[in-house]
Amino acid sequence: MNESIAVQAKNLYKVFGKKPKEVARRLSEGASRDEVSALGTAAVIDASFEVKTGEIFVVMGLSGSGKSTLIRMLNGLVEPTSGTVTVVGTTITDISQAELRRVRQKSVSMVFQHFALLPHRTVLENAAFGLEVQGIAPVERRARAQRVVELVGLAGWEDKLPRQLSGGMQQRVGLARALTAETDVLLMDEAFSALDPLIRREMQEQLVELQAELGKTIIFITHDLNEAMFLGDRIAVMRDGRIVQVGSPEDILTDPANDYVAQFVQDVDRARVLTAASVMEPASAEVSVTSGPRNALRTMRDLQSSAVFVVGRGRQYLGVVRDRDVMRQVKAGETDLRDILRKPQAVSPDTPLVDLVEPSIESGLPLAVVNETGKLLGTIPRVTLLAALGNVPLTTQSIPIMESPSRLTRRDISEALTETVGYEAAAGTEHRTGGRA
Amino acid sequence: MRGSVMSLTSNDLFRLPLGRWVEAAVDWVTHSFTGLFTVIRSLFLALYDAVDWALVTPPFWAVIIVLATLAWYLSSWKLGLGTVLGLLLVVSLNQWANAMHTLALVLVASAIAIALSLPLGIWAARSTVASRVIRPILDLMQTMPAFVYLIPALILFRVGVVPGIVATVIFAMAPGVRLTELGIRSVDREVVEAGQAFGASPGRILRQIQLPLAMPSIMAGVNQVIMLSLSMVVIAGMVGAGGLGNDVVASLQTIDVALGFEAGISVVILAIVLDRMTAGLGARVVTTGQPAASSFFPLEKENT
Numbered sequence: 057m058n059e060s061i062a063v064q065a066k067n068l069y070k071v072f073g074k075k076p077k078e079v080a081r082r083l084s085e086g087a088s089r090d091e092v093s094a095l096g097t098a099a100v101i102d103a104s105f106e107v108k109t110g111e112i113f114v115v116m117g118l119s120g121s122g123k124s125t126l127i128r129m130l131n132g133l134v135e136p137t138s139g140t141v142t143v144v145g146t147t148i149t150d151i152s153q154a155e156l157r158r159v160r161q162k163s164v165s166m167v168f169q170h171f172a173l174l175p176h177r178t179v180l181e182n183a184a185f186g187l188e189v190q191g192i193a194p195v196e197r198r199a200r201a202q203r204v205v206e207l208v209g210l211a212g213w214e215d216k217l218p219r220q221l222s223g224g225m226q227q228r229v230g231l232a233r234a235l236t237a238e239t240d241v242l243l244m245d246e247a248f249s250a251l252d253p254l255i256r257r258e259m260q261e262q263l264v265e266l267q268a269e270l271g272k273t274i275i276f277i278t279h280d281l282n283e284a285m286f287l288g289d290r291i292a293v294m295r296d297g298r299i300v301q302v303g304s305p306e307d308i309l310t311d312p313a314n315d316y317v318a319q320f321v322q323d324v325d326r327a328r329v330l331t332a333a334s335v336m337e338p339a340s341a342e343v344s345v346t347s348g349p350r351n352a353l354r355t356m357r358d359l360q361s362s363a364v365f366v367v368g369r370g371r372q373y374l375g376v377v378r379d380r381d382v383m384r385q386v387k388a389g390e391t392d393l394r395d396i397l398r399k400p401q402a403v404s405p406d407t408p409l410v411d412l413v414e415p416s417i418e419s420g421l422p423l424a425v426v427n428e429t430g431k432l433l434g435t436i437p438r439v440t441l442l443a444a445l446g447n448v449p450l451t452t453q454s455i456p457i458m459e460s461p462s463r464l465t466r467r468d469i470s471e472a473l474t475e476t477v478g479y480e481a482a483a484g485t486e487h488r489t490g491g492r493a
Numbered sequence: 494m495r496g497s498v499m500s501l502t503s504n505d506l507f508r509l510p511l512g513r514w515v516e517a518a519v520d521w522v523t524h525s526f527t528g529l530f531t532v533i534r535s536l537f538l539a540l541y542d543a544v545d546w547a548l549v550t551p552p553f554w555a556v557i558i559v560l561a562t563l564a565w566y567l568s569s570w571k572l573g574l575g576t577v578l579g580l581l582l583v584v585s586l587n588q589w590a591n592a593m594h595t596l597a598l599v600l601v602a603s604a605i606a607i608a609l610s611l612p613l614g615i616w617a618a619r620s621t622v623a624s625r626v627i628r629p630i631l632d633l634m635q636t637m638p639a640f641v642y643l644i645p646a647l648i649l650f651r652v653g654v655v656p657g658i659v660a661t662v663i664f665a666m667a668p669g670v671r672l673t674e675l676g677i678r679s680v681d682r683e684v685v686e687a688g689q690a691f692g693a694s695p696g697r698i699l700r701q702i703q704l705p706l707a708m709p710s711i712m713a714g715v716n717q718v719i720m721l722s723l724s725m726v727v728i729a730g731m732v733g734a735g736g737l738g739n740d741v742v743a744s745l746q747t748i749d750v751a752l753g754f755e756a757g758i759s760v761v762i763l764a765i766v767l768d769r770m771t772a773g774l775g776a777r778v779v780t781t782g783q784p785a786a787s788s789f790f791p792l793e794k795e796n797t
């Protein structure tokens with residue numbers, strides 16, 4: 057098994073009822089869930105997936121779709137009817153209870169929807185519970201629990217009882233208990249569903265931070281799509297016991313596997329989920345800085361746009377030139393595009409759409425999407441941004457790169473080019489047009 | 494199916510000799526386990542004698558001070574004061590020694606009943622089969638008129654305090670088992686799951702999660718066991734267990750209203766004091782913020 061796979065589920069079935077094995081067999085032979093419903097409830101049907109180490113894997117689905125049953129099979133709280141589960145290298149579906157307890161102590165802990173704290177124990181004692189079970193001495197486990205309690209922002213509350221805390225704080229204790237156990241994998245079953253929206257947002261952000269800091273593998277269950285989109289590196293969508301799609305948040309949004317998923321994602325807050333990378337287009341109006349103003353002007357004429365991106369060696373993004381400035385330069389006989397370069401803010405590919413609106417309006421130009429080394433990856437014209445935000449289907453063909461039509465007519469440009477034909481030699485060769493025609 | 498109206502009152506055709514079978518069974522048990530019953534008898538007797546000695550030997554005021562302090566500690570100063578006044582009334586009715594014999598019997602019987610009902614309740618909570626088997630037996634034990642098992646108790650343990658204890662234990666055990674089972678079964682499933690999810694063994698889950706969270710229910714059971722034990726004192730008196738029950742039985746035989754009332758009011762005083770003390774104990778043991786053990790005699794709560 058691959059080192060980087062933390063949790064692997066293979067053909068998992070769970071059937072509640074009188075004849076679970078038979079139901080599972082018939083389901084695997086192609087029977088539908090309804091056909092076998094008289095014999096038992098098929099809570100999970102043929103679920104297979106792999107969760108990579110350090111990943112936040114979200115399982116999303118409506119109530120009753122089998123999410124809780126699925127996650128409980130990952131730590132053996134529910135025994136699968138068939139199929140195997142492997143956690144950090146140990147196949148837990150065929151081991152003894154004692155071995156299973158060891159796996160739970162060492163490798164996989166859990167955060168519960170209704171917190172499930174021990175009401176008769178203090179915050180610190182709750183946080184230390186996992187270590188207590190592992191047989192760690194009191195002094196050490198208190199010290200270790202104390203560190204985690206502080207990490208989740210509960211310093212000063214160590215000696216309170218759970219009932220003295222607000223819901224959000226109680227769940228921080230739940231999180232602290234799971235983190236203190238220092239397992240590689242964290243299972244979270246609707247961990248934030250019982251919290252107020254604001255607290256929930258705060259907890260989601262904190263979880264992402266903690267994950268980045270501690271590098272835990274997290275399997276997170278939710279019925280809330282926005283939560284799934286915010287947290288998930290990858291998302292599995294469940295319906296009636298089956299996993300109907302696994303993919304990145306963007307895959308799920310932009311390429312739903314079926315109508316069910318499409319419907320599910322309809323009311324998602326796209327502005328926060330979709331990123332620049334998912335809506336950007338190839339930058340077709342793009343010229344090399346060394347190719348000179350005449351070439352830039354010709355490109356603008358051919359593409360009928362009022363500006364082009366200027367790139368350096370290796371498509372390093374340098375800026376934008378506008379048609380009027382280039383025209384002036386051509387007429388004046390100058391050759392360096394750098395003199396008229398404008399530098400509107402470029403954005404990184406993982407910027408959420410919500411953060412693109414302001415730069416887009418400010419510059420009045422298409423946004424350049426640039427990776428961390430400064431390379432131009434693509435562009436987002438304002439119409440594209442608006443279409444994505446407005447939940448309008450994105451057209452597949454390339455939208456003209458500049459939204460504002462060229463302010464110079466073709467004739468103006470052609471005339472200028474002919475008049476100044478002598479200067480052409482100064483610049484390089486053909487203009488480059490990237491991407492699609 | 495019946496042959497005649499006559500057979501309704503005296504039926505020789507369909508007479509099921511259930512009684513004879515039970516008698517035969519008791520006979521068999523008596524003969525086969527004589528040794529065991531002798532051991533049980535001396536054990537219970539020793540327990541009773543020890544407790545009785547501790548209550549009767551010191552001067553009455555010393556015992557009253559100890560009990561009142563305990564009541565104060567467990568509940569409130571008001572109960573402490575009430576205990577002093579109530580027990581002084583018992584002394585003034587000349588029932589002190591009897592009341593202490595009864596108290597000893599109640600304490601020993603309750604302790605045995607609780608010691609038996611806790612593990613049974615735990616077992617019933619963990620196994621549905623056990624629960625199904627235990628439940629009808631408990632119903633039988635609690636509803637069968639207590640006099641009925643006084644008879645085998647007398648045969649097995651001879652006259653005296655021991656058959657009284659045994660009959661009391663059998664009669665009073667049921668709520669202990671039931672409320673222990675109920676308490677454990679109604680512990681939040683997610684909290685138990687949390688224990689499992691962190692790799693705790695079933696024993697640890699029982700000790701650290703289920704029993705502490707079931708405490709309110711278990712303490713309510715303890716309270717009821719004690720109250721039911723006290724309600725058996727008269728019947729215990731009939732088999733010569735002594736104490737207040739003895740005087741009640743005697744007053745019944747001689748139609749002595751005065752003696753009957755004085756013994757009766759002493760039982761009531763003991764009952765109230767014990768009830769309030771166990772309710773206070775329940776509230777102390779319970780730290781989960783759930784309602785404390787219910788009381789047989791709910792008085793308004795003076796403080797929280």
Ligand SMILES: Nc1ncnc2c1ncn2[C@@H]1O[C@H](COP(=O)(O)OP(=O)(O)O)[C@@H](O)[C@H]1O
Pocket residue numbers: 072073097098099117118119120121122123124125126
């Ligand atoms: N212990 C159980 N016994 C019988 N049916 C169950 C049990 N647990 C879950 N189910 C059924 O399995 C299905 C999936 O439940 P669950 O996994 O809790 O879904 P979710 O967490 O997505 O709401 C539901 O139809 C539920 O009724």
Ligand SMILES: [Mg+2]
Pocket residue numbers: 123124125246
């Ligand atoms: Mg659920």
